[in-house]
Amino acid sequence: MGTEKSQAAGAPATKRQFRIWRGDETGGDLKEYLVEVKEGEVVLDIIHRLQSTEAPDLACRWNCKAGKCGSCSVEINGKPKLACMTRMSTFTADETISVTPLRTFPIVRDLVTDVSFNYEKARETPAFAPPPGVTPGDYRMQQVDVERSQEFRKCIECFLCQTVCHVIRDHEENKPAFAGPRYFIRAAELDMHPLDARDDRKEYAQAEQGLGYCNITKCCTEVCPEHIKITDNGIIPMKERVVDRKYDPLVWLGNKIFRRGQVPQTSVTSEHSPGAVRTPAAGPPGFHSHAGASHDPEAEAQAQAGVNWHREVPKPTAPTLDETGKLPLTELTFDRPAAPSPFGEDVSFPLPPEHLNYAHPEQDKH
Amino acid sequence: MTTTTRIERHHYDVVVIGAGGAGLRAAIEARLAGKKTAIISKSLFGKAHTVMAEGGAAAAMGNVNSRDSWQVHFRDTMRGGKFLNNFRMAELHAKESPQRIWELETYGALFDRTKDGRISQRNFGGHEYPRLAHVGDRTGLELIRTLQQKIVSLQQEDRREHGSYDARIRVFAETTITELLLDGDRVAGAFGYYRESGEFILFEAPAVVLATGGVGRSYKVTSNSWEYTGDGHALALRAGATLINMEFLQFHPTGMVWPPSVKGILVTESVRGDGGILKNSEGKRFMFDYVPDVFRKQYADSAAEADRWYEDPDNNRRPPELLPRDEVARAINSEVKAGRGTPAGGVYLDIASRLPAEEIRRRLPSMYHQFKELADVDITREPMEVGPTCHYVMGGVEVDPDSGAALGHVRGLFAAGEVSGGMHGSNRLGGNSLSDLLVFGKRAGGHAASYADGLASRPRVPVPAVETAVETALAPLQRDTGESPYVLQQDLQAVMGDLVGIIRREGELVDALARLGELRERVAKVSAAGGRRYNPGWHLALDLRNMLVVSECTAKAALERRESRGGHTREDHPTMDPAWRRVNQVCSLEGDIVHLDRKPLPRMRPELFALFDRAELAKYLTDEELAEFDALTEEER
Ligand SMILES: Cc1cc2nc3c(=O)[nH]c(=O)nc-3n(C[C@H](O)[C@H](O)[C@H](O)COP(=O)(O)OP(=O)(O)OC[C@H]3O[C@@H](n4cnc5c(N)ncnc54)[C@H](O)[C@@H]3O)c2cc1C
Ligand code: SF4
Ligand code: SF4
Numbered sequence A: 001m002g003t004e005k006s007q008a009a010g011a012p013a014t015k016r017q018f019r020i021w022r023g024d025e026t027g028g029d030l031k032e033y034l035v036e037v038k039e040g041e042v043v044l045d046i047i048h049r050l051q052s053t054e055a056p057d058l059a060c061r062w063n064c065k066a067g068k069c070g071s072c073s074v075e076i077n078g079k080p081k082l083a084c085m086t087r088m089s090t091f092t093a094d095e096t097i098s099v100t101p102l103r104t105f106p107i108v109r110d111l112v113t114d115v116s117f118n119y120e121k122a123r124e125t126p127a128f129a130p131p132p133g134v135t136p137g138d139y140r141m142q143q144v145d146v147e148r149s150q151e152f153r154k155c156i157e158c159f160l161c162q163t164v165c166h167v168i169r170d171h172e173e174n175k176p177a178f179a180g181p182r183y184f185i186r187a188a189e190l191d192m193h194p195l196d197a198r199d200d201r202k203e204y205a206q207a208e209q210g211l212g213y214c215n216i217t218k219c220c221t222e223v224c225p226e227h228i229k230i231t232d233n234g235i236i237p238m239k240e241r242v243v244d245r246k247y248d249p250l251v252w253l254g255n256k257i258f259r260r261g262q263v264p265q266t267s268v269t270s271e272h273s274p275g276a277v278r279t280p281a282a283g284p285p286g287f288h289s290h291a292g293a294s295h296d297p298e299a300e301a302q303a304q305a306g307v308n309w310h311r312e313v314p315k316p317t318a319p320t321l322d323e324t325g326k327l328p329l330t331e332l333t334f335d336r337p338a339a340p341s342p343f344g345e346d347v348s349f350p351l352p353p354e355h356l357n358y359a360h361p362e363q364d365k366h
Numbered sequence B: 001m002t003t004t005t006r007i008e009r010h011h012y013d014v015v016v017i018g019a020g021g022a023g024l025r026a027a028i029e030a031r032l033a034g035k036k037t038a039i040i041s042k043s044l045f046g047k048a049h050t051v052m053a054e055g056g057a058a059a060a061m062g063n064v065n066s067r068d069s070w071q072v073h074f075r076d077t078m079r080g081g082k083f084l085n086n087f088r089m090a091e092l093h094a095k096e097s098p099q100r101i102w103e104l105e106t107y108g109a110l111f112d113r114t115k116d117g118r119i120s121q122r123n124f125g126g127h128e129y130p131r132l133a134h135v136g137d138r139t140g141l142e143l144i145r146t147l148q149q150k151i152v153s154l155q156q157e158d159r160r161e162h163g164s165y166d167a168r169i170r171v172f173a174e175t176t177i178t179e180l181l182l183d184g185d186r187v188a189g190a191f192g193y194y195r196e197s198g199e200f201i202l203f204e205a206p207a208v209v210l211a212t213g214g215v216g217r218s219y220k221v222t223s224n225s226w227e228y229t230g231d232g233h234a235l236a237l238r239a240g241a242t243l244i245n246m247e248f249l250q251f252h253p254t255g256m257v258w259p260p261s262v263k264g265i266l267v268t269e270s271v272r273g274d275g276g277i278l279k280n281s282e283g284k285r286f287m288f289d290y291v292p293d294v295f296r297k298q299y300a301d302s303a304a305e306a307d308r309w310y311e312d313p314d315n316n317r318r319p320p321e322l323l324p325r326d327e328v329a330r331a332i333n334s335e336v337k338a339g340r341g342t343p344a345g346g347v348y349l350d351i352a353s354r355l356p357a358e359e360i361r362r363r364l365p366s367m368y369h370q371f372k373e374l375a376d377v378d379i380t381r382e383p384m385e386v387g388p389t390c391h392y393v394m395g396g397v398e399v400d401p402d403s404g405a406a407l408g409h410v411r412g413l414f415a416a417g418e419v420s421g422g423m424h425g426s427n428r429l430g431g432n433s434l435s436d437l438l439v440f441g442k443r444a445g446g447h448a449a450s451y452a453d454g455l456a457s458r459p460r461v462p463v464p465a466v467e468t469a470v471e472t473a474l475a476p477l478q479r480d481t482g483e484s485p486y487v488l489q490q491d492l493q494a495v496m497g498d499l500v501g502i503i504r505r506e507g508e509l510v511d512a513l514a515r516l517g518e519l520r521e522r523v524a525k526v527s528a529a530g531g532r533r534y535n536p537g538w539h540l541a542l543d544l545r546n547m548l549v550v551s552e553c554t555a556k557a558a559l560e561r562r563e564s565r566g567g568h569t570r571e572d573h574p575t576m577d578p579a580w581r582r583v584n585q586v587c588s589l590e591g592d593i594v595h596l597d598r599k600p601l602p603r604m605r606p607e608l609f610a611l612f613d614r615a616e617l618a619k620y621l622t623d624e625e626l627a628e629f630d631a632l633t634e635e636e637r
């Protein structure tokens, strides 16, 4: 932190307009508050200030105040965010800031929602199966192999991805059948765990978690405060691998994007995306890595070598947005439970295995 | 009891209060012992404080340096705690933590690896060898998630066997316990409320494990969350148990100091373990000036030697940035006092000039992220501004080292984790907490289960006690003349921060006690606006009395202990006094007044004494004790 910035710490506070949802399951509405804001503060600070002044009973969850526990999830100006990681300086000076509870879950009071849906889904996901016959202390794994799963284990269970996913946001009826992105990456994490003794994680995700409902809109990845590549590194590989065993309409769409040696044609793959194709050896953060989250050239090289990598590394994909910057959702007229795929409907399937773009630790054994 | 007050009743064999590392490990053990177990937590499942731990969990596995062993770990722990530790706890901890860490792998944990595929271990302040099992800088998250998932897997087993996930182990999230209920001197249950609804809940159980964490919320600048109001400490006191070492609080040397809103949030010690250095506003690397005599043998006195250590730890002494936390915190405090601090009142922690940007991002991803997003500082390019923050309480429930059973006048009460005392003596080494949670969590859970087994009759919950508990809980809502709980909390934080902080003086401590006395009356009349549903003002009002009684323990014990040791520094008694090393201060409650007693420390067994060399012991022990040591080594020869 630079010296000049610290000196500014004593800058005078200003008043800002807030609109905060107050109420419970019987109803409520947005209440206006004019609150003092000091330099360097985040939205959670403002909520705390309100609690200690005008609104002592304003309900809001928080714990760590440092983006580590995932308690303080709310929607700020309609976007799912961590209140403790949203700095006031990201708003313009005259902007009214609205803070509302997560939309996908039932209201408890004010900014607190009933997130038990997530804990139920967690309980349904089969746990880690320890490898038989390996005694504690004898577990041996390579760093490059654990990194794949470690990326997903960064998850702080803020449930922002769960609240944003259109399959259940405003679709209460899909909830029983759909576990949501948080639990897809839990399944992916176990699937990629070097020593997990179960080998049906993908089939489980498909059959029990409702992976087929997901049409890779990537909204979940976009909101993840831990920057986990939920779709690219979790969901898509899970979908691809089930191809030879199970039908998933999304898989053949993947074919369209990942065809060998061909620059993907659909508008889904953004040409301007910051993570353009790089040589596998090294690359800045954000490039499509096959060695989990490491971005380590050596790990990358090993990952490449280990799986007979014979294709060009595809670009990360971005969703198609319309002129308002939103995803076009035409669910009403569509024949699947969720929105149509952003990849177009013109690809044939099943997808030939050599077009799959995923390095499973035991890929060569199958 | 007013007839309209509904109380939900549950029956369990073991009730674990706290869902951090210690609580979850205890619950797993109790459930594995076949007991019907409840886990209670103030926040959501998986959000307890443990989630925030960054650096790692210390265990002498010897994966990185094979010379490491439990004996070396034991020695480091005792040194770090300035020999005030309960030696038996330090011994059990050093011996058992490797197994507890390996066990986590069988639950699915994925630690960072060495080249040969074993668990990687990193350097940390006060540890002689690289010893901290870690996952980047989010080890606590891995630990709690793993235990959480193990509990889920046990619930899945129970469902297959009994048809319900909750058959033998159930989590009560967002539920606060306000009172323990006793049948004579035996624990009979626990009373509390659901935060979501404000409804009351009563657990009838013969054995209760306290795993409620620490007390840091009584300080303004702290790395601790709202949960850390010393509930477990206060519950134990009120149930007739005793607290020890309450004067020892750890101020972590490197908390963020800018921007003001994040003041106190932790900057992990791994930044220093991985090469980060401390500089004052004049650009001087000042820690070389603050190596105390007791540590001269292990710490470098020149930058050249210190820098060689990262590559060749066997032939060089360690950089002084890695001294135990109390030393570093005091050094920073002195620099700032001498006018060599940064504008925001800290010092600079520089990693940018020490490692390539890429490497910093790889090794310290969440620190990079935290500074980028909270302070708009790129730590790969600029130094961080840091200063001491209240972090950990060494003091806690006085327990039997082997079983975790609380001493004092109560049976059926167990404690593990930060809420228990003794293990860390006067100062905790970084990384020793996470392993402490596992080792003593398991022990407390196991012993609570066998205690419940051994009972001839179940204790009964006395009805009048429940009525009183209900009245106490509802009182703040029914008063509308008292002060706001937020104001009272701020005042309490001001007293503790200003008068019972890092550096303490007799006059200020006396003053603090007087002010705490005034606050006690104000807290008794606190009123909370609003209803019972998820009302944070009401919750805080109820927590205040716990914060207050625990603060009184700290202030009283700090006033009595006329020496400086570890997490207790007296400006008017600046040196360590060997006579005080033999004394634990024990707090108990008489009526609602905190009572302080002195109790001799348990005597270390001869073979453990023999692990140290005489020159080192001479710095800590009284002449009398040294003579005994000499007699002992004499015999062996
Ligand atoms: C920022 C930070 C970084 C740290 N880094 C490290 C590190 O690198 N290595 C290390 O070894 N240690 C570290 N520590 C210390 C360590 O994390 C804690 O000491 C440890 O996690 C405490 O665990 P616990 O199980 O005792 O309690 P916690 O994890 O704090 O859990 C307490 C539980 O008790 C519950 N509870 C409390 N009161 C009540 C009540 N009245 N009713 C019901 N439930 C209640 C809470 O809801 C919570 O679930 C760090 C601490 C902090 C703050
Ligand atoms: S990518 Fe799939 S899981 Fe993620 S938000 Fe879109 S539909 Fe939901
Ligand atoms: S995957 Fe990301 S967004 Fe989803 S719960 Fe985890 S941390 Fe939050």
Ligand code: FES
Residues within 6 Å of the ligand: A061, A062, A063, A064, A065, A066, A067, A068, A069, A070, A071, A072, A073, A082, A083, A084, A085
């Ligand atoms: S308070 Fe922990 S993530 Fe915001």
